[in-house]
Amino acid sequence: xxxxxxxxxxxxxxxxxxxxLEEQKLIESAMGAAKNAYAPYSxxxxxxxxxxxxxxxxxxxxxxxxxxxSGLCAERTAMFWAGANHPDKHIVTxxxxxxxxxxxxxxxxxxxGSCRQVMSEYERIxxxxxxILMSSATGKVHAVNGLINILPVAFDADNLKR
Ligand SMILES: [Zn+2]
Numbered sequence: 730x731x732x733x734x735x736x737x738x739x740x741x742x743x744x745x746x747x748x749x750l751e752e753q754k755l756i757e758s759a760m761g762a763a764k765n766a767y768a769p770y771s772x773x774x775x776x777x778x779x780x781x782x783x784x785x786x787x788x789x790x791x792x793x794x795x796x797x798x799s800g801l802c803a804e805r806t807a808m809f810w811a812g813a814n815h816p817d818k819h820i821v822t823x824x825x826x827x828x829x830x831x832x833x834x835x836x837x838x839x840x841x842g843s844c845r846q847v848m849s850e851y852e853r854i855x856x857x858x859x860x861i862l863m864s865s866a867t868g869k870v871h872a873v874n875g876l877i878n879i880l881p882v883a884f885d886a887d888n889l890k891r
Contacts, residue, residue: 735881737873744868752822755780756864759826762788762803769793772830775803775838779811781818782857787811804844808851819855823848824862837863837871839879849876849883 742748745756755778763776768791775791789807793800804825811820827838840848840861852859858875873879 737878737881739878740872742870742872745862745864745870746868748862748870748872751780752824752862755786755822755824756826756862756870758786758788759803759824759864762790762807763826763828764790766790766803767792770795770797773827773834774829775825775827777803777807777826778824779807779820780822780824781811781815782821782855783815783818785815785818787815802841802844804840805847808844808847812851819857820848820851820859821857822860822862824864826864826866828866834866835869837865837869839863839871845876845880846884849880849885852876853885 758778759776763774766774768774770793777789779787787807789803791803827834861873863871
């Protein structure tokens with residue numbers, strides 16, 4: 730028996746204004762997108778902004794539903810829109826922002842497992858490691874270069890081959 734170890738590398742910024750201007754703008758786009766969240770049940774509004782390789786910014790927000798599983802996260806809302814409308818482009822950077830009506834979101838918000846799986850697929854078909862910026866209402870940001878840092882052992886297309 731051997732033990733396999735996987736390591737992650739996460740950059741931590743005390744405030745998003747420490748990022749470069751392009752990334753600051755992307756976080757601010759995610760903040761704006763969170764204002765369009767439909768989150769009457771969780772009262773947790775999430776915004777996501779994607780930077781595509783031609784400079785296009787695509788945003789999304791969480792869209793809840795009274796039948797809870799029918800809703801969708803901000804990240805997948807944005808990624809599926811980008812996939813449907815810009816299928817020839819890939820995602821360079823994905824920013825996430827969240828705020829709650831009930832408390833101050835102090836910790837950077839990481840994507841859920843389902844969104845990580847979808848990000849993994851778009852990263853694979855885009856043939857480009859995705860940079861992910863996870864931010865918070867206090868301005869603190871965690872950033873990673875590549876899904877491997879937050880989804881080290883993904884289920885991918887190779888699993889479907891012999
Ligand atoms: Zn999600």
